Amino acid sequence: MLFRNLDLLFSNPTAFFILIASLAAALVVAITIHEFSHALAARTLGDTTAERLGRLSLNPARHLDPAGTLLLLVAGFGWGKPVPVDPRLMRGNPRTSMSLVSLAGPASNILTAVVLGSLFRFAVLPEPNGSAAVFGRDPLSMVAYVVSLAVLFSVILAVFNMIPLWPLDGFKVLLGILPEEQAQSLAKVQMHGPLILMGVVFADIALGLGILNTILGPPIDILISAFMG
Known part of the structure; x- marks a missing residue:
């Protein structure tokens, strides 16, 4: 995303x-709401782990993951800092509760x-008019541009995070809705998820x-x- 506009750095630094x-x-809005919603859902279901660790907060600094944020800026796909939760402390079936907590992030972005x-x-x-916002510096155009980017990043985070690969939300949601036997089989391969995910992302970019x-x-x-009409 930034690479496509890198020439601006030399032609028009401002x-x-x-x-x-x-x-x-826009990124701060999308990521903060996503991760806060995970923490809020966990707290609602009885798990105070995220709250005790300061993640039940709208302070962006508590939720931004350096690698995931940079990747969003560069490639248009990324993630926030994972919210620590303990399914054993949640009310109801632990798998179902974990699935609901995982779904809360993408749902909040939508x-x-x-x-x-x-x-x-x-x-x-x-x-939204990016040229008017960036070059014309019209205040209303700038607000509209930032809001449109917040819509874009919110949708990207929601869709990307529903990919069924660990550690993304889609994998945890899938674990919660599959029959227990299939869920246990899927859980055995979760350790390979990050390697597959990063391999696909970086191969895609490179x-x-x-x-x-x-x-x-x-x-x-x-x-x-x-959403925008």
């Missing part, structure tokens, strides 16, 4: 830093995208394969279009 600030602000997207759908904000964009691009585009 515009480049406005772009970075806009991206960073809700955020719906709410922010409605500002464009109902013409509260003008249609070799320009477009795997993630091919798989995740269509649902992301459909959701953004639906």
Whole structure:
């Protein structure tokens, strides 16, 4: 994402830093809400682990993962700092409770995208114009641009995190809805998830394969279009 605009750093440094600030602000909103929602769901179900560790907070510094945030800026896909939870402390079936906590992050991002997207759908904000925001420095255009980026990153986080590979939310949701025997079989391969995930992401970036964009691009585009009109 940043690489596509790297030429701005040399041709118009001010515009480049406005772009970075806009991206960073939108990222902070999307990631903070995602991780806070995991902590809130766990607390609601009786697990205070995240709360005791300071993660039941809207302070972005508690939720940003350096690698995941950088990857979001560079490649458009990434993650926040995982929220520590203990399914044994939650009410109800531990697998079901863990699944609900995992689902809370992506669900909160979708809700955020719906709410922010409605500002464009109902013409509260003008249609986002990156050029006007970055080059024209019109205040209303800048607000609209940052809000549109927050919608984009919220949808990206929701869709990307539903990939059924450990440690993403989709894997934990799948563990909770599969029959116990199949869930136990799937849990045995979770240790390979991070290696597979990082291998796909970095191969995608380094070799320009477009795997993630091919798989995740269509649902992301459909959701953004639906939310923003």
